Amino acid sequence: MDAGTHAIGLHIENGNTPMPPDVIAFFSELSAKKGSQTTICDGHAVYQALSPELKATFSQPMRISRYLPQAIWQNYVATATGRADADQISLDDLETFITATTSKTLTHHVEPQTDGGVRYVLQIPAIREDNVSGQLAFANTLLGPSFNYEKPEFTLANGQHVDDALLDELTQLCEKYTQDIAWQNGDVVILDNKRIMHGRRQIDVPLTERKLYIAMGLGIRHGMNHSND
Structure with a gap:
């Protein structure tokens, strides 16, 4: 997949498919000296910040x-x-x-x-339960990219089209809960793909000066057992 060099909007990985991964992991082998930070946004925090009207809107499929x-x-x-x-x-x-x-x-x-x-x-669902705690999260691909295929059309179950004005409102809200990962060589980040949306700031260096890998996995369950080892 060619993701280009432009900024990438927040999304869950493979969220336009029937089998998005439960967890994704990033590994930075070679980190850019400037730009290209990975962005992460806690969908549970966004869900809590949604107005009652937006919660009602996105409670439908x-x-x-x-x-x-x-x-x-x-x-x-x-x-x-x-x-x-x-x-x-x-x-x-x-x-x-x-x-x-x-x-x-x-x-x-x-x-x-x-x-x-x-x-x-x-x-x-546009709002789903996260993998570990079962908390509700606004975690989807509404703000995400469209690489190598036609840009999706988003509608709600009642037929309402998700228009640019609504997307702009969501973008501004999500930005309040978005953090940048300023990569260092050797860094690893693991995300709950059913809760944490991710994106990317614009790449400001030659692509040869940046190597970031992603891996994905299925099978995470609610109520995971935690070990102190």
Whole structure:
């Protein structure tokens, strides 16, 4: 994925997909001398700061609609199901995957297009429980980037479009609870992807002067056992 050098808005990782990771980890092998700080925002703090009107607005499910080229949806299903033959993934395979990943809080469907791509519609919560404590968090992709695919269209379950004015209001609110990570070589940061949104300030150095890696994992549960070891 080419994320360019521009600033990146706050988002949870892979939040426009049915299987976002529970936890993400960053490792800075080579840190930029200026700019390109990773931004992090506590979605629970944002949730607590939402006005009653915004809490009511985002208590309903959020719908994300976008066009996915054939190679994109084939690769995603192949990765999610552990298959190596991505180019052989069929629409039937996609429908099987959709059925298997549908739940009370997540529904999705596709509308096949004539070029092999699909119009993908995903309905998920904009406010969710974090992985460890079960606290409510405003954690989603409303303010996030769109790399290598069509920019998603966001609507609420009642049909209300999430317009620029609402996004601007959310941006200003989230910025109040956003911190910068000024990377040093060797730093590691681990985030609860169901609570902490992340982004990036603009990169102000050549890309060769910055190496930041990300890893992802599933399987975190509420009420984790803590050890003093």
